[in-house]
Amino acid sequence: MAEKIRVAPLSGRYTFDEALNTLLRNTGLSGGLVRDGVVRISPIEADKGEDPVSPKAKATLLSGASAFIVGAFSAPSYAQDAEDPAVRDVVVVTAQRREQDLQDVPLSVSSFSGDDLEDIGAADLTEVGKFSPNVTLEVSRGTNSTLSAFIRGVGQQDPVGGFEAGVGIYLDDVYLNRPQGAVLDIFDVERIEVLRGPQGTLYGRNTIGGAVKYVTRGLDANPAMKLTVNAGNYSRLDGILSASTPIGENFRIGASVAKLTRGGYGDNLFLNGVENYNKDVSAARIQAEWDISDVMDIRVSADWLLDKSDPKQGHRLIRSLQTGAPVLSDVYDTRAGLMNPDQRSEAYGGSIVGTWDFSDNWTVKNILAYREDKSTTPIDFDSLPAIDVDVPAIYENDQFSEELQFLYSSDNLNGLIGVYYLDANALTYFDVVLATTGAIIGVPGLNAQTFGDVNTKTWSVFADFTYDISPDLHLSVGGRYTDDKRQAGILRRTFSGGYSPLFGGTAVPISTTSNFNGSDRFTDFSPRVSLAWDAAPDHNVYATYAKGFKGGGFDPRGQTSAAPDVDRDGVREPNEIFDFMQFEPETVNSYEVGWKALWENGRFTTNLAAFWMDYSDVQVPSSIGVDTNGDGINDTFTGATTNAAAATLKGIEFDGTAVLGENWITQGDELSTVVSVGYIDAQYDQFIGPTGVDVASQRVFQNTPELTSSWRVNYTSPFTLVNTPGDITLVNSLSYRSESSQFETPNALLDQEAFTLWDMSLIFRSDEGWTVGVHGKNLGDERYKVAGYNFVSINPTTGVVTPTLGREGTLTAFYGDPRTWWVSISQDF
Known part of the structure; x- marks a missing residue:
């Protein structure tokens, strides 16, 4: 198996040089546009000592970078031709517990990236409920941090222990068992996914209405x-x-x-x-x-x-x-x-x-x-x-x-x-x-x-x-x-x-x-x-x-x-x-x-x-x-x-x-x-x-x-x-x-x-x-x-x-x- 090199994911708007430099930063490689759309990527010659990047890792990165660049250049560009249609941004979700293109998932799912959330001025988790069909996410009565969640008519608004939620809330794949503290404020968020309909197979109990990730x-x-x-x-x-x-x-x-x-x-x-x-x-x-x-x-x-x-x-x-x-x-x-x-x-x-x-x-x-x-x-x-x-x-x-x-x-x-x-x-x-x-x-x-004391053990x-x-x-x-x-x-x-x-x-x-x-x-x-x-x-x-x-x-x-x-x-x-x-x-x-x-x-x-x-x-x-x-x-x-x-x-x-x-x-x-x-x-x-x-x-x-x-x-x-x-x-x-x-x-x-x-x-x-x-x-x-x-x-x-x-x-x-x-x-x- 080829070695891997971790590089920072590209998110946002970049010029070609900015994107390429960001991709290759700290890899021991450099690259640039040579002529006629040809891109050259080569090792940086070190002044002394061993090359910090192994040959296998270079091959892996060169292959990945080339695929990225070829994809970028083979995609139609409006800057070059205003008549060509734009290629969409792929929306990646993990609704089925693995990374997939949203368009390939056989489920009704809404996804909001960090940029989306910034654009709409979202302050906390409830905001995505306004932009998701058949979803209600509200702050519960008497508090700022307890969540009331409903999807497709199924949910629970009573926060008392002993009553289970109808919508599962997940923080980095960890199920939150109670609604207290579930109104998650939005900062350092990559995305929020809203899964509609019962998710009992992949996510388990208490997701009969859906799940929010x-x-x-x-x-x-x-x-x-x-x-x-x-x-x-x-x-x-x-x-x-x-x-x-x-x-x-x-x-x-x-x-x-x-x-x-x-x-x-x-x-x-x-x-x-x-x-x-x-x-x-x-x-x-x-x-x-x-x-x-x-x-x-x-x-x-x-x-x-x-x-x-x-x-x-x-x-x-x-x-x-x-x-x-x-x-x-x-x-x-x-x-x-x-x-x-x-x-x-x-x-x-x-x-x-x-x-x-x-x-x-x-x-x-x-x-x-x-x-x-x-x-x-x-x-x-x-x-x-x-x-x-x-x-x-x-x-x-x-x-x-x-x-x-x-x-x-x-x-x-x-x-x-x-x-x-x-x-x-x-x-x-x-x-x-x-x-x-x-x-x-x-x-x-x-x-x-x-006084109520409820203990749950589930497997x-x-x-x-x-x-x-x-x-x-x-x-x-x-x-x-x-x-x-x-x-x-x-x-x-x-x-x-x-x-x-x-x-x-x-x-x-x-x-x-x-x-x-x-x-x-x-x-x-x-x-x-x-x-x-x-x-x-x-x-x-x-x-x-x-x-x-x-x-x-x-x-x-x-x-x-x-x-x-x-x-x-x-x-x-x-x-x-x-x-x-x-x-x-x-x-x-x-x-x-x-x-x-x-x-x-x-x-x-x-x-x-x-x-x-x-x-x-x-x-x-x-x-x-x-x-x-x-x-x-x-x-x-x-x-x-x-x-x-x-x-x-x-x-x-x-x-x-x-x-x-x-x-x-x-x-x-x-x-x-x-x-x-x-x-x-x-x-x-x-x-x-x-x-x-x-x-x-x-x-x-x-x-x-x-x-x-x-x-x-x-x-x-x-x-x-x-x-x-x-x-x-x-x-x-x-x-x-x-x-x-x-x-x-x-x-x-x-x-x-x-x-x-x-x-x-x-x-x-x-x-x-x-x-x-x-x-x-x-x-x-x-x-x-x-x-x-x-x-x-x-x-x-x-x-x-x-x-x-x-x-x-x-x-x-x-x-x-x-x-x-x-x-x-x-x-x-």
Whole structure:
């Protein structure tokens, strides 16, 4: 096997000489354009000593460089002939756990490069949801760092431990088991991939809606440093510094640090000095890469995040029912009363990824990772000064994972065999202080506390291979067997005296409403079959069947005293309590057909997919008020999660790009566009309500707009700023979402009407390594809801509002960002 030489990947815009010099830097080789398009590459003569590059390595590099240059010169060039079509940039993704051209992947996938994310001014992971069809990514209620993710109608917005995600989030191939800390801020990112549809075979449990992959940038082969500063309205000020350097020929180390701050979009009008929707985040990342040999390398990385933003509180949508406090005019203001308004979320982890090419066809890859996070999040559900439905919460999560892959590659067969193991623990503590309710029923400082401890041990074996039946016909077959064990301890107690000692109070317990310990094991086999046909050059037609499943478990808010006496013998027996607390896994069987095409030598791309999904045993979590003493006032609540629903989801997705013009206004300019459209028809076929009646016709899918679309227009042109040549890029984008519901039961006040967001960026990238940009988000200043709480019942005939927990009526909403703008300046050193 020929020796390898690692060279820095070329990204961006280069002249021919710049590209060639960058490619050959520190290789012991030099090159240049001689005549008539002929390129000469030769060894650099050293003054003394041995040539630092071996003959085999030179041959390998000469061959690779020649292929690169021949490809560059054989491609049509608009600089030479304005009539010739441009050759597209190949978008590389790892949706099938190996590097492939996006156009060859028989899946519905959106990919965003680091440059794309910079162009659209993306600040965190949620931004890609605006530009991906049938995808919703939002910051969860009450925090800046907890993620709520839905793809094709499947997801989970409840962050409490015990409920599993429906969309898998991956940081450098490491699955993030909990949503806390999953709103990943964007810096040092190579790309983000959004995989739509169940990914059970290659990615495992909890990816029945899809997966989002956050891939960080590898280290440069040469010393590098970059400083970025952002400053904008609402006192936004960010600083990001990244640096890397080689140490010797085979070892590289790098680090990044970031401080991201912003004033609040609103204020807490009751607590002086506490802002609402502000941001105070610190983050760091460090990594090292070691090429142990020509066929073996290892990457070690670690990351850390600390969010000390003020707690985000909701906007009341109705007047308070007891005091008559009016609805505030500014949706970002609040009157929330909190005993302790300190919010803190810290997450950290690391991974070791090693690869070994132990033969011409086989590579072994090992991914070893550990992560941990802890969040303290105080939330006032009713957003009023009185202490009623005040919920300070603590989330503590840790996970250890190990994945071993054996990847095979040959002329007509490619794939992998793997094993995966996860050991994770999720602790949840929260008080629900109902002081106003307690005063009415004679329990001063009534507090319904919940403690949940959920341990997960899961292992799986999987395989997936693609066989080229012919040069134009490709068959993929795969499957994964999963063994998923869940243990849960749930303790719920009633306190008197306000906040418990866990949250700085002095309340004392007066009764226990739930003391449950249970375990269960769930198994699943998720297959995948796909047939792809290259119907014509640059046209890929495919049909895919895939299955996915989301793990079962135990309702962390479940109250054993609320378990029904099924056999009516006057005793709640252990099996009746177990059945009430436990819920089964849910599954999706998906059928997808697609057509991916390139037109005019890559000038246009059109990727179209149609899907039909059979969604079974849908988990429906809910929290309902409970009247424990029969006086007509709900003095506590219980969780009630059942596999009460079945549904059918079908839809269409389109991603397209087009180069609309080159050398349009000036020599070297380009006008291009990116379009996405998603349509989904999500209908419950069955939905058994609390009374045992099928209410499917009265239920809708939450966070699932019927129509999503985006349109982005980019114009890039050579430009000179302050006597420095470079390129200037204007990006104009629109994203549209039709009306959607926050919960399965529609609520006219809480649900979101259709809206459109307008963003714009103007960026100058100099040839000397510095960049300046001006960005604007939500320029139309839309007010749109992204989450909420609902603990009221509204009579559809009279409009009378009745609280179901607390006395003031909890119907609150959380909103997306208002109009923001900022200036970004960066310098590469």
